[in-house]
Amino acid sequence: ETGVTQTPRHLVMGMTNKKSLKCEQHLGHNAMYWYKQSAKKPLELMFVYNFKEQTENNSVPSRFSPECPNSSHLFLHLHTLQPEDSALYLCASSQDLSEPTQYFGPGTRLLVL
Amino acid sequence: AQSVTQLGSHVSVSEGALVLLRCNYSSSVPPYLFWYVQYPNQGLQLLLKYTSAATLVKGINGFEAEFKKSETSFHLTKPSAHMSDAAEYFCAVEGAGGTSYGKLTFGQGTILTVHP
Numbered sequence: 459e460t461g462v463t464q465t466p467r468h469l470v471m472g473m474t475n476k477k478s479l480k481c482e483q484h485l486g487h488n489a490m491y492w493y494k495q496s497a498k499k500p501l502e503l504m505f506v507y508n509f510k511e512q513t514e515n516n517s518v519p520s521r522f523s524p525e526c527p528n529s530s531h532l533f534l535h536l537h538t539l540q541p542e543d544s545a546l547y548l549c550a551s552s553q554d555l556s557e558p559t560q561y562f563g564p565g566t567r568l569l570v571l
Numbered sequence: 572a573q574s575v576t577q578l579g580s581h582v583s584v585s586e587g588a589l590v591l592l593r594c595n596y597s598s599s600v601p602p603y604l605f606w607y608v609q610y611p612n613q614g615l616q617l618l619l620k621y622t623s624a625a626t627l628v629k630g631i632n633g634f635e636a637e638f639k640k641s642e643t644s645f646h647l648t649k650p651s652a653h654m655s656d657a658a659e660y661f662c663a664v665e666g667a668g669g670t671s672y673g674k675l676t677f678g679q680g681t682i683l684t685v686h687p
Contacts, residue, residue: 462614489673501661501677514674548614555673558603558665562614 460484462563464549470569471539479534479566481549487561488554490532492524495546495565507532508555539570573598575664577678585686590634590649592681594662597643604645605663605675606636615661621645632656657685 462483471477483490492504506514507526521543523535532549546567550560578593596602603622607615619630626638632655636647645662662678 464614500679503674506673508673550615552673558673558675559605559617559620560675561617562607564612564614567612 462549462551462561464547464563464566466566467564468567468569470571471536472571473539473541475539476535476537478536479547479549479568481532481534481563483530483532483549483551483561483563485551485561487551488529489552490526490529491550491552491560492532492534493548493550495548496544501548505534506555513555536568539568541570544568544570573602573664573676575662575676575678577660577662577681579681580679581682581684583684583686584652586654587651590647590652590656590683592647592660592662592683594636594645594647594678595643596645596662596664598664603665604636604638605665606630606634606645606647607661607663608632609659609661609680611658618647618660652683652685654685654687657683659683 465480489508491506494502503516504518505524510526521538525533546565548565549563552560574597576595605620606618608618609615618634619628621628621638629635634649636645659680659682661680663675665675
């Protein structure tokens with residue numbers, strides 16, 4: 459695998475379910491990002507991790523819980539989501555925060571019923 | 572705070588015609604500027620970036636963009652459109668330092684349609 463991978467690519471969940479999104483980067487980067495992409499809205503930055511430490515939480519509701527166990531992996535744990543949380547969730551990585559060029563994964567298309 | 576404005580949410584061109592996608596930014600410091608492309612059901616792919624070197628930047632797939640500080644613009648062009656260029660294009664800015672450090676601010680995107 460090369461670049462940034464995300465699993466699953468598609469996810470359907472009920473509002474009472476708990477699920478996790480996984481992102482893995484094979485670029486040797488140290489910064490990782492979660493974005494939310496909704497229809498007709500600009501990309502929304504959710505979380506930023508730099509060397510495994512969270513440096514940004516962009517006022518994201520607590521039903522979204524990120525985890526970064528090492529510089530190559532990033533998770534987004536989901537619980538008691540709302541239908542308006544349905545969106546494409548994109549993961550990205552960069553060398554670190556001083557090198558802002560970000561490389562994106564293919565995204566997870568989430569549908570909350 | 573930085574902002575990015577992409578003029579025109581939809582642009583339609585004929586195959587072989589010039590592609591021009593407009594991007595204006597506001598930043599209090601010399602920025603880093605990016606263009607990304609997103610094909611249906613895919614993530615964002617980096618097309619090109621400006622990082623304070625040459626003002627005319629060449630990217631992949633025949634695209635290029637020119638940084639014009641006086642106009643605070645970073646428009647994306649391609650001399651001759653191809654059907655495979657149909658996608659959504661995003662301009663983004665990162666202004667080093669302060670609260671913007673390491674963060675990209677994206678425009679709302681421009682959907683490019685290419686007609687035969």
